Every structure is written in structure tokens, then in C-alpha cells.
Amino acid sequence: MIENAYVVTVTGEEHPAGHIVIDGNTITAVGPGPAPDTEGAVERIDARGCMATPGLVNTHHHLYQWASQGLAKDNTLFEWLVALYKPWSKMDAEVVRGAASAGLGWLLKSGTTTSTDHHYVFPSGRGDLFAAEIEAAAELGVRFHPCRGSMDRGQSDGGLPPDEVVEDLATILAETEAAIDRYHDDSFGSMLRIAVAPCSPFSVSRELLVQSAELARAKGVRLHTHLCETLDEEEHCVAQFGMSPVDYMETVGWLGDDVWYAHAVHLQDADIKKMAATGTGAAHCPSSNARLGAGIARVADMLAAGVPVGLGVDGAASAEMVPLAGEVRQAMYMQRARYGPTALTARQALAIGTIGGARVLGRDAEIGSLEPGKLADIALWRVDGFYAAIDDPVTAFAYGQTPPLDRLIVNGRTVVRDDVLVSVPQDEVARRGADAHRRLMKLAEEVL
Numbered sequence: 181m182i183e184n185a186y187v188v189t190v191t192g193e194e195h196p197a198g199h200i201v202i203d204g205n206t207i208t209a210v211g212p213g214p215a216p217d218t219e220g221a222v223e224r225i226d227a228r229g230c231m232a233t234p235g236l237v238n239t240h241h242h243l244y245q246w247a248s249q250g251l252a253k254d255n256t257l258f259e260w261l262v263a264l265y266k267p268w269s270k271m272d273a274e275v276v277r278g279a280a281s282a283g284l285g286w287l288l289k290s291g292t293t294t295s296t297d298h299h300y301v302f303p304s305g306r307g308d309l310f311a312a313e314i315e316a317a318a319e320l321g322v323r324f325h326p327c328r329g330s331m332d333r334g335q336s337d338g339g340l341p342p343d344e345v346v347e348d349l350a351t352i353l354a355e356t357e358a359a360i361d362r363y364h365d366d367s368f369g370s371m372l373r374i375a376v377a378p379c380s381p382f383s384v385s386r387e388l389l390v391q392s393a394e395l396a397r398a399k400g401v402r403l404h405t406h407l408c409e410t411l412d413e414e415e416h417c418v419a420q421f422g423m424s425p426v427d428y429m430e431t432v433g434w435l436g437d438d439v440w441y442a443h444a445v446h447l448q449d450a451d452i453k454k455m456a457a458t459g460t461g462a463a464h465c466p467s468s469n470a471r472l473g474a475g476i477a478r479v480a481d482m483l484a485a486g487v488p489v490g491l492g493v494d495g496a497a498s499a500e501m502v503p504l505a506g507e508v509r510q511a512m513y514m515q516r517a518r519y520g521p522t523a524l525t526a527r528q529a530l531a532i533g534t535i536g537g538a539r540v541l542g543r544d545a546e547i548g549s550l551e552p553g554k555l556a557d558i559a560l561w562r563v564d565g566f567y568a569a570i571d572d573p574v575t576a577f578a579y580g581q582t583p584p585l586d587r588l589i590v591n592g593r594t595v596v597r598d599d600v601l602v603s604v605p606q607d608e609v610a611r612r613g614a615d616a617h618r619r620l621m622k623l624a625e626e627v628l
């Protein structure tokens with residue numbers, strides 16, 4: 181039972197001294213004033229000085245990149261990829277386990293209760309990389325949507341990645357299907373769902389896109405890929421396929437309310453219309469787009485058109501160790517820098533990071549807002565202390581440095597307390613991330 185918090189439901193209601201009641205993993209009551217029927221409460225949290233929001237939803241990430249941060253720092257996306265494919269080709273399950281631990285721990289510390297991951301590099305003979313990240317997520321206690329990624333178009337087929345990091349079509353489809361059968365849980369309240377996620381139009385074959393869509397729809401899982409991230413990609417698509425990226429995706433069955441694209445920066449009006457009409461979602465990753473100089477996504481235009489938009493941190497190697505809560509601010513400021521001060525409000529940016537992300541992942545009936553019947557994924561932010569000079573807690577949260585996290589609850593369980601990860605000792609998680617980096621750099625010496 182949480183009382184005395186400034187409760188932001190993100191459905192339009194805010195309760196300046198409100199309550200939230202949790203039973204098991206479910207929210208049973210939300211409203212103004214003290215909680216009703218306080219008898220039998222196991223734990224009472226006095227959240228005076230805190231703002232309660234839904235936990236944030238991260239719609240795009242590459243956890244393994246925690247192990248390859250700080251490299252190729254001033255390059256374009258394509259140059260950066262070419263530089264990093266080599267060390268990535270040497271990663272093993274131990275690297276992925278450590279990187280995923282640190283990456284997910286960092287996300288929890290910035291208020292994330294649900295995260296995707298997009299893992300698309302599977303060098304052969306290096307252990308079960310997909311299982312390694314799933315184990316890390318279960319240990320840390322985050323709601324997890326790993327996307328089984330893939331690349332089948334190496335340099336010898338006109339793609340960007342070197343041949344040693346791509347797999348063949350039959351292997352990819354078999355492994356992806358096996359991952360869905362083994363892990364995907366579509367029940368209400370699921371902590372683990374799988375998506376099918378060929379990497380990008382410039383690293384996969386047309387056949388892989390077509391057959392991935394067929395597999396995902398046969399299994400009832402979602403589809404994810406990178407799209408319209410850079411102008412380089414658009415030129416590649418026009419040169420290779422004779423059409424823009426969104427038109428190309430339409431020809432392979434990749435528009436629909438079970439599809440979401442990472443980035444979606446370079447969109448024409450017609451692309452936005454197609455995405456809105458079909459319910460195709462976008463994972464907006466503003467820091468990554470800025471770091472790689474990719475551009476500024478048309479978030480305000482997408483929202484106005486009705487496109488589902490969520491936030492993402494993108495891989496730790498393109499955005500470095502960006503915390504998801506900071507992307508609320510980054511999204512708001514980049515829209516304003518491009519379109520003016522009313523382009524995106526703090527409350528809209530917070531909504532993208534919560535209910536928007538939930539919609540992108542097809543889980544808006546379960547998570548993304550504070551309402552009775554939804555899962556207990558809740559962040560309590562400390563908006564007292566220095567932040568108390570701002571009357572509106574949402575402003576205090578979104579405009580400056582993100583306030584400390586008093587508590588983060590995932591599925592009814594506290595995983596962060598007093599700004600420190602508690603599901604697994606925080607120092608241990610940080611050490612695993614640093615060890616994964618050193619291990620990958622050592623393995624990479626074999627090829628660099």
C-alpha cells in the first residue's frame with residue numbers, strides 16, 4: 181500500500197496526495213487521499229515527497245553492446261557498424277550474460293520495469309547467447325521481451341556485415357522458432373515474451389523478412405527491426421530495391437499492429453500515414469540518434485497521426501550508458517529544438533515512455549499506466565529535496581536531471597530501493613558489466 185505520493189496515472193488523472201494499493205502482482209486501487217480499507221496491509225509505504233509513475237518501458241536495446249562501449253566514438257552508423265562487427269564476431273555467452281546483467285541493472289536503476297532486447301549477432305560455437313540474456317533478466321527481475329534477431333546478408337551478398345557474423349536462412353528460422361517454443365509466455369502478466377527481429381534491410385535478405393513475418397504470425401508473436409535510421413540506409417534501399425525503406429517493408433508484409441520499427445527517423449508523410457493506418461509502431465531512441473548524427477525523428481507528427489510511439493535507449497555502444505528516464509527529457513528537447521516549444525510536453529514525453537511503449541509492445545491492457553487491474557510495475561521518484569523548488573513534480577522529473585528513484589516495483593516486487601539495485605547486489609552487477617567488456621576486448625584481439 182503506497183500513500184501520500186503524487187500519483188501520475190498517465191491516463192489523464194493526477195492525485196497530489198494519492199494512494200496505490202497492490203495485491204500480489206496487481207494494482208487493486210488508485211485514487212486521491214489515503215488508501216481505503218487499510219486493514220490487513222502487509223506493507224505500508226509512506227511516499228511523502230515522491231511522485232509515483234508507471235514503470236518505464238524500453239522498446240529498443242542491444243544489451244550485448246554494454247561490452248563494446250566507448251569505441252568508434254565519432255563515426256556514422258555504417259562506419260561504426262563496420263568497426264564493431266569484428267569484436268562482436270568473437271562474443272560468447274559469458275560476454276552476453278555479463279553485459280545483459282549490467283545493461284538491465286542500469287535500466288532498472290532508471291525506472292524501467294519492462295525492457296526489450298534485440299540480439300542479432302550469433303557467432304557459431306560460442307554458447308547459447310539468447311539463453312544467457314534471458315537468465316540475466318530473470319535473476320534481476322525485469323519484465324523482458326527479448327527479440328531473436330538475425331542477419332543473413334553478408335558482404336558477399338551485398339550486405340554490410342562481414343560473412344562471419346551472419347547465419348543462413350534455415351538456421352535462423354529454426355533457431356527463432358525454437359526460441360519462441362521454449363520461452364514465449366503469452367499469458368496475462370507474462371515476464372517473458374519473444375519477438376522475431378531480422379536486423380535491418382541492409383543486413384538481411386528479402387526472403388528472411390518474408391519468412392520471419394510468416395513465422396511470427398503463425399506463432400502469434402511480434403515483429404521488430406531497425407528502419408529509417410539514417411539517410412545512408414535510405415540510399416541503400418533505393419539503390420538495392422528501387423524504393424524507400426517503408427515501401428520495401430510493405431512489400432514483405434512488415435506493416436501491421438504486430439510490428440514496430442526502431443528509430444523511424446527519416447519518414448515521409450506517406451510513410452507516417454501507412455504506419456498510422458496499420459498500427460505499426462516506432463521505438464524512438466533520441467540519444468542514439470543524436471550520438472550517431474542520424475537525425476531527429478518526427479515524433480510529434482507521428483503522435484498527431486496516431487502512430488504508436490515508445491521510447492528506447494538503443495544499444496549501449498551507440499548511446500553509451502543512457503538511462504531510459506533521461507530519454508523522456510531528450511525526446512522532449514529534441515522535438516522542441518526542431519519544431520518549437522509546444523512540440524512535445526513533459527506529460528506527453530512521460531506518456532510515450534510508459535503507456536506508449538506498452539502499446540508498441542502490445543501490452544497496454546497490462547502495463548504502462550496506474551490503474552486497477554493492471555500489473556504492479558511502479559516507479560517512485562524523489563521529488564523533494566532540491567526538486568522541491570519546482571511545484572509541478574512532472575516538470576521536476578522531465579526537465580532537468582532525473583530525480584533519484586526511491587523505489588522501483590516490478591510485478592509487485594521491489595527491485596530498487598533508495599536508488600540502489602537490490603534484486604542482485606548492485607556492485608556485483610556493475611562488475612559483471614566491466615568484466616564482460618574486458619573479456620570481449622581480449623577475445624577481439626584474435627581478429628583486430
Ligand SMILES: [Zn+2]
Nearest residue numbers: 406442494495
Ligand atoms: Zn538498434
